[in-house]
Amino acid sequence: MFKVKTYNQISVKGLERFPRADYEVGSNINHPDGILLRSHKLHNEALAETVLCVARAGAGVNNIPLEQYTQRGVVVFNTPGANANAVxxxxxxxxxxxxxxxxxxxxxxxxxxxxxxAAEMSKLLEAEKKRFAGNELYGSTLGVVGLGAIGSMVAEMALALGMKVVGYDPALSVDAAWRLPNRVERMENLHSLLSRADYITLHVPALDATKDMINHDTLQSVKPGARLLNFARDAIVHTAAIVDSLESEQGLGMYICDFPEPRLMGRNDVVAMPHIGASTAEAEENCAVMAADQLMEFIQHGNIKNSVNFPAVNMPRAEGCCRITFTNDNVSGVLGNVLSIFTENNVNVIDMMNKSRGNVAYNILDVESMPNDTIIDRLRRVEHVISVRVLPE
Structure with missing residues (x-):
């Protein structure tokens, strides 16, 4: 029986995905095969030797020590797009x-x-309502920074409202490009976008490359009076730079975010929400279901989808075969050394797939018959092999 340890409150719809005959799921499991969590921080948690994978029911994974887990051969999943509509x-x-x-x-x-x-109140409001007048979104320009699952949906929504949309994403994937409406004008750099947009919305992950991407320098290019929206991550903006820009006549007109902090409080030009971007019942259910499905697919079949530290790999299982998976440092010769062990022991490989991502490589091999323990032990001792799994039919 497979074991999955949970942290936080996971949607029941996600937990119900695990067949009870095959999985034990709970918060008090000591030697799990997988971990399912939301925002719980794992940086100070001891990682059990049995853990094969971790699934974050959400997009951000800054609560997971990725480098440490990758070195151990632990696959980390997230759930991109599952909460996109809520955001x-x-x-x-x-x-x-x-x-x-x-x-x-x-x-x-x-x-x-x-x-x-009532008549007195109505008369007063009629006289005072001009104090709260504003502008229509129709015809204004929205700049979308980050054109992934959420950014592309926001762009499409803005176009439907009659807004003009400009976008910038230095790491735009092929899949994201296909999703993007063709009426979105691509900007070559962040400064160009900031100078064009009446409204700017951020939808990039929190990475070293995006930390403080909105800072004193980039805000020099902002269109005076522009509204900046941040429903992505707090780390991608430099808060002191935001405040300085708000206080400048040529800077931002308003900052709307999902990440309050003390220096933003008490300002009429800041709207801060309590990190509720993905806080809908539907988003939590979608994230939990996706995370659970990805865990099971990897634990049972070795396939990887939506990992943030391993390559995407999906190979249908050959009928009647045993499946071997192994992770190794991404250096030359490792796969050849593994295959030579199979050749020496007359183990017939029916199908295989090898993919790499950064410093790690991942391999799936379907073999005609189950290798004995001696062969598997030799695989584990191949130089640069990190981990080996045997998945019977």
Whole structure:
């Protein structure tokens, strides 16, 4: 029986994906094959020798020590796109809050609870409503930084609202490019986008390459009065630079984000939400289901989809065969050394796949018959091999 340890509260729909006859799932498992979690930080957690994979029910994986896990041959999954619609809808709310005096208007109305006469209140509001006037989104320009699953959905939504959309993504994948509406104008660099956009929305992951990408230098290019939306990660903006830009006559007009911090509080030009971008029942269910399915596919068949540290690999199992998978340092000669052991022992390889990503390589081999323990032990002792698994039919 396979074992999966859970952290945080995982949606029941995700937990129900695991067949009870084959999986033991719970928060008190000591020697799991897989880990399923949301935001729990694993950096200070001891990693059990039995762990094969970790699935984060969400997009960001900064709560997982990727380098350490990769060196151990542990595959880390995330769930890109599962919460995209939830974030997209909150971005729409952010755009509307940034374009009109909705929040200040509501606060003003709530301050009038001393008035008891409806006619008097109506007359006062008619006189004061001009204080909360704003602009329509229609015809304005939205700059989308990061054109992946969420960014492409936001771009499509903005086009449907009659906005013009410019986009920038230095790491745009082929799949993302196919999803992107053809009316999105691609910008060559971030500075060009910032100088064009009335509204800017960020949808990039938190990586070393994106840390503080919105900073004093990049904000020099911003269109005066532009609204900046950050529903991605707090680490991609330099908060002091945001405040300085808001206080400059030629800088930002408003900052709308999902990541409050003390220096942003008490400002009329900041709308800060309590990290609720993916906080919908539907998003949590979608993330949990995707994460569970990816764990099971890897544990049972060795296939990898949506990993952040291993290559994508999907090979249908040859009928009647035993499957061997192994991870190794991405150096030449390792696969040849493994295959030579099979040749010496008359183990017939029916099908195989080899993929690499960065410093790690991953291999699937379907063999005609189950190799004995001596052969598997020799595979594990091949230089640069990190881990070996045997997956019977």
């Amino acid at each position: 997209k809808e909150l971005v729409l709310a952010g755009l509307l809050l940034g374009s009109r005096g909705v929040l200040t208007g509501i606060e003003y109305v709530q301050s009038l609870n001393h008035l008891k006469d």
